[in-house]
Amino acid sequence: MPAPRQVFIAVIGVGGVGKCFLSQLSKLASRQSQDPSHPTYLSLILVSRSNKLLFSESYRPLSLSTWEADLDASKTPVLDPLAIAEYLSTAPEKVVVVDNTSSQDVAENYPIFLKKGISIVTPNKKAFSGTYDLWQDIFAVANNGQGTGGYVFHESSVGAGLPVISTLRELVETGDEVRRIEGVFSGTMSFLFNSFMPVGGGGGKFSEEVKKAKDLGYTEPDPRDDLNGLDVARKLTILARIAGLETQSPTSFPVQSLIPKELESCKSGDEFMQKLGQYDGDMEKLKKEAADEGKVVRFVGSIDVQKNDVKVGLEKFDVSHPIAALKGSDNIISFYTKRYGDNPLIIQGAGAGGDVTAMGVTGDLIKVLRLLR
CATH class of the missing domain: 3.30.360.10 (Dihydrodipicolinate Reductase; domain 2)
Structure with missing residues (x-):
């Protein structure tokens, strides 16, 4: 049996879609850890909403069952995207950022995440419908574009869970x-x-x-x-x-x-x-x-x-x-x-709808996990 591997997950945005995604992530993590051919441990290490942040300084997994109460209790102020990218870039294993926001600020920093080898899955339309220069910058760096950085997928940015x-x-x-x-x-x-x-x-x-x-x-x-x-x-x-x-x-x-x-x-x-x-x-x-x-x-x-x-x-x-x-x-x-x-x-x-949009995001995460093998 192959050695299990670990992939770190950072979730920005925990509104309707974000909550649905984290529920789906919990089930996906359970299935992935029991995969006999490629056991993978998905470890949540950061959850962020607009006004506060919960993260693991030592990269030990946060709880997928109590994340909401833990985030409510957190006193840590929100970090800007550059600071989040810096923290994730020093993680000991591969990282996937799940951006469930519609934030222009987060979107404009995608090239920086990707350059650091951090993959992105997102329903955020702003990155892919903003300036044509940003579109080119993202796919010039992305591993599934012209570059050698992280992977980026955004199925849910057009048709929620529909495979458009x-x-x-x-x-x-x-x-x-x-x-x-x-x-x-x-x-x-x-x-x-x-x-x-x-x-x-x-x-x-x-x-x-x-x-x-x-x-x-x-x-x-x-x-x-x-x-x-x-x-x-x-x-x-x-x-x-x-x-x-x-x-x-x-x-x-x-x-x-x-x-x-x-x-x-x-x-x-x-x-x-x-x-x-x-x-x-x-x-x-x-x-x-x-x-x-x-x-x-x-x-x-x-x-x-x-x-x-x-x-x-x-x-x-x-x-x-x-x-x-x-x-x-x-x-x-x-x-x-x-x-x-x-x-x-x-x-x-x-x-x-939250569930079908999150399904598209979860589907993109599965694509990234396959590519990271």
């Missing part, structure tokens, strides 16, 4: 010609428009449906963060780059915001919600136009790789189209390629 990024990378790397990518990339916008204009008619006023989505927890605390389209634009930026386009940023192509111009200056999400109903007329008009054509309105993103054309916004679809038939908060991503011809390769399913 891995599928696109495989299409590209096996030499298929990706011509167009189209889909509903936001669970929030999917739920909102499936409720606002269901196939078969009905649906409430737009402002009422936004309120319903917010009350059910589908939107961000401030719904403007969903309605401005930037979340979808970030996901399209990531996919466009993997498909070979030098897309500079999520604001370098047309993104339709559903925030009425008159409400862009609202000082709070509550003020915005109070006033949104005054502007339902435009959306009702759009709904009627689509219904008169036998179509429905959906909020989609598309990438025309051949024309280097990326855009996000409202489009009308025949009721027989797969995008029209979506249910609940599902995502759907269609890849039109040379090999698949007129019938696209379609990935569909839950595109949001």
